[in-house]
Amino acid sequence: MSSTQRGSGSDAPLEAEVAERSPAGAEYAFHRPAQFTPIPDSSSQGGSEHAERPRPESGTQANKKTKKRDVHGWIVLDKPVGMTSTHAVSVIKRLFQAKRVGHAGTLDPLASGCLPIALGEATKTVPFVVDSRKNYLFTIRWGEERDTDDAEGRVVATSELRPDAAAIRAQLPRFTGTIEQVPPRFSAVKIGGERAYDLARDGEVVELKARTVEIHRLELRETADADHASLAAECGKGTYVRSIARDLGRALGVFGHVSALRRSRVGPFGETDMIPLEGVEALCHRAAAGEYNLADILLPIETALDDIPALAVSPADAARLKRGQAVLMRGRDASVFRGMVAVACSGEIVAIAEVDRGEIVPKRVFNLTGIVGRSGRKVK
Numbered sequence: 001m002s003s004t005q006r007g008s009g010s011d012a013p014l015e016a017e018v019a020e021r022s023p024a025g026a027e028y029a030f031h032r033p034a035q036f037t038p039i040p041d042s043s044s045q046g047g048s049e050h051a052e053r054p055r056p057e058s059g060t061q062a063n064k065k066t067k068k069r070d071v072h073g074w075i076v077l078d079k080p081v082g083m084t085s086t087h088a089v090s091v092i093k094r095l096f097q098a099k100r101v102g103h104a105g106t107l108d109p110l111a112s113g114c115l116p117i118a119l120g121e122a123t124k125t126v127p128f129v130v131d132s133r134k135n136y137l138f139t140i141r142w143g144e145e146r147d148t149d150d151a152e153g154r155v156v157a158t159s160e161l162r163p164d165a166a167a168i169r170a171q172l173p174r175f176t177g178t179i180e181q182v183p184p185r186f187s188a189v190k191i192g193g194e195r196a197y198d199l200a201r202d203g204e205v206v207e208l209k210a211r212t213v214e215i216h217r218l219e220l221r222e223t224a225d226a227d228h229a230s231l232a233a234e235c236g237k238g239t240y241v242r243s244i245a246r247d248l249g250r251a252l253g254v255f256g257h258v259s260a261l262r263r264s265r266v267g268p269f270g271e272t273d274m275i276p277l278e279g280v281e282a283l284c285h286r287a288a289a290g291e292y293n294l295a296d297i298l299l300p301i302e303t304a305l306d307d308i309p310a311l312a313v314s315p316a317d318a319a320r321l322k323r324g325q326a327v328l329m330r331g332r333d334a335s336v337f338r339g340m341v342a343v344a345c346s347g348e349i350v351a352i353a354e355v356d357r358g359e360i361v362p363k364r365v366f367n368l369t370g371i372v373g374r375s376g377r378k379v380k
């Protein structure tokens with residue numbers, strides 16, 4: 001795959017660990033990846049409503065659109081290597097016949113793993129997931145630096161030297177904590193209103209400024225051979241794993257790039273929540289046949305709100321909040337509590353609200369008609 005074949009990415013750099021790249025018109029064969037799948041190296045992703053329309057043949061209605069429905073909740077897809085996040089969202093939207101679907105952080109086609117997908121009213125909770133920590137497992141291929149900082153790009157520097165495990169571990173403290181990191185040239189960062197990867201693809205010299213990022217944990221897992229090292233990272237929003245590999249290779253004097261990448265967690269969603277694409281398809285087909293309930297496939301909307309306090313209110317207060325009206329908080333701590341809360345009534349999420357000086361002010365209100373996710377933490 002050519003390093004110049006790029007798709008669009010998200011504004012936040014690690015809401016997509018690498019800006020999505022895939023050749024136009026590419027066909028993919030989807031499969032559940034192994035726990036950690038290496039990526040092979042490669043140098044080479046209106047008219048009027050009442051206007052007259054042709055009559056369908058044989059009296060049948062041609063190209064009838066599937067009726068969309070209200071579906072609310074989360075699917076945590078175990079995305080296979082070779083699939084774009086945008087394509088994954090479109091597949092989930094089709095399977096559930098959902099009106100509204102979005103993901104909480106792009107995952108590169110060359111990466112596998114955790115892709116949280118929000119349906120319906122769950123899309124209102126996406127920012128809480130996007131801003132959370134992410135966990136990655138990745139392999140660095142030593143001896144080559146590439147212009148994309150992954151296996152897809154063109155080799156720009158080489159070295160015959162190889163680091164041992166002790167040398168790698170000695171450098172890791174430099175890349176943990178709050179650090180300054182330069183994003184890859186092929187990234188979704190905007191320069192003068194244009195994506196960096198678009199400029200780089202056109203042959204322009206892209207100079208990106210360093211950004212402050214937080215890497216909470218970075219550890220060496222394995223050195224399978226002299227050319228490869230497997231690491232694990234836990235990092236905050238805006239961090240690029242590709243930049244870690246590039247900068248670590250430079251610090252060791254051997255150069256390097258990411259040759260395999262798997263995201264194992266995004267905020268509250270981890271390995272035990274993930275479902276492979278074929279698993280989602282099978283469950284949706286069973287639901288269509290009346291053997292399964294779609295609500296049992298979806299994680300509840302509030303799963304994304306694990307990090308904020310929950311607050312129960314009365315039916316009367318819930319009705320006011322749903323109309324966008326503030327209500328008074330009752331109880332001993334009402335006057336001192338401040339911050340965001342997930343408001344529920346009789347076990348159903350009502351709103352995300354801000355509490356200040358005893359007043360509950362709704363910021364996001366949920367209108368839950370139709371299919372509402374009620375699954376536990378693991379779908380079989």
